[in-house]
Amino acid sequence: MSLYLGLERSKFAPNLQPLVPKARLEHDRGVGKDRVQGGNWYLGSLSPLISLSIFLPQAAIEEEGVMLEAIFCTHKHWDHSGGNEALCQKHSSCRVYGSALDAIPRLTNPLTDREKVTVGCLTFEALATPGHTVGHMVYVLDGGPFGSPPCLFSGDLLFLAGCGRPFEGSPETMLASLDVAVSLGEDTLLWPGHEYALECLTFASLLELDNSALEQKLQWAVQQRQEKRSTCPSTLGEEQAYNPFLRTHRPELQEALGLWQAGGEDPDAFRARVLKEVRRRKDLYQAT
Numbered sequence: 001m002s003l004y005l006g007l008e009r010s011k012f013a014p015n016l017q018p019l020v021p022k023a024r025l026e027h028d029r030g031v032g033k034d035r036v037q038g039g040n041w042y043l044g045s046l047s048p049l050i051s052l053s054i055f056l057p058q059a060a061i062e063e064e065g066v067m068l069e070a071i072f073c074t075h076k077h078w079d080h081s082g083g084n085e086a087l088c089q090k091h092s093s094c095r096v097y098g099s100a101l102d103a104i105p106r107l108t109n110p111l112t113d114r115e116k117v118t119v120g121c122l123t124f125e126a127l128a129t130p131g132h133t134v135g136h137m138v139y140v141l142d143g144g145p146f147g148s149p150p151c152l153f154s155g156d157l158l159f160l161a162g163c164g165r166p167f168e169g170s171p172e173t174m175l176a177s178l179d180v181a182v183s184l185g186e187d188t189l190l191w192p193g194h195e196y197a198l199e200c201l202t203f204a205s206l207l208e209l210d211n212s213a214l215e216q217k218l219q220w221a222v223q224q225r226q227e228k229r230s231t232c233p234s235t236l237g238e239e240q241a242y243n244p245f246l247r248t249h250r251p252e253l254q255e256a257l258g259l260w261q262a263g264g265e266d267p268d269a270f271r272a273r274v275l276k277e278v279r280r281r282k283d284l285y286q287a288t
């Protein structure tokens, strides 16, 4: 039988929670801090774990008795694509999807913006979200047929309370890509490429001192991580309440940063300026 790794396991109904214990299980096996990303990887063989080692994905493939049909690669960085080569060697019919603008190893099926791909009973839409890399793509799984909200596999575009570094794009480009994510709707489940929730929420709480949604999410995340649980998924609705990279339009954040829109300044240009400042402060925070 030919099944799509990970996603098939969930049966996809009514939501993706059954996958979270799986991520926790992998973490409890003592695989290490980064392995909690298994929650992400396991959902769609999207990347991070695949790249760190092929052994965990390969073990899961064997455990499930499935064939690896497809890898949806968000971008070229080694921690998201470094396992493609070895996995494709083991699974010669496996297709690798992604943008031709990124040098994705073993890319077989280049995708363009808004292109849809069906694998088994699952339909994904690829969205071009440049900024972190020039060919960064995110994938949106249509949950409709399963009575589930859509799922956004955001790679390094968007994390819980955070955002990837704009290595290959301007703040304006990154802002436009983040707006694409936000446009997916508040109930969309966010499955990011890294488990950075604690660090990102802590940083955000230093920017916005009086944000109760942020405070609550931080307390919850501390608890989750103490218990070695994944913090994914959140929803895009939640993210807009505490993720500073999605709150560039909010006066309370602008004020906290000491930024004001200049007379005649284009609103998006101003938001890009706010985004740039949040990024600058986050980089400084991480450097300390």
Ligand SMILES: [Zn+2]
Binding pocket: 075, 077, 080, 132, 156, 164
């Ligand atoms: Zn990256």
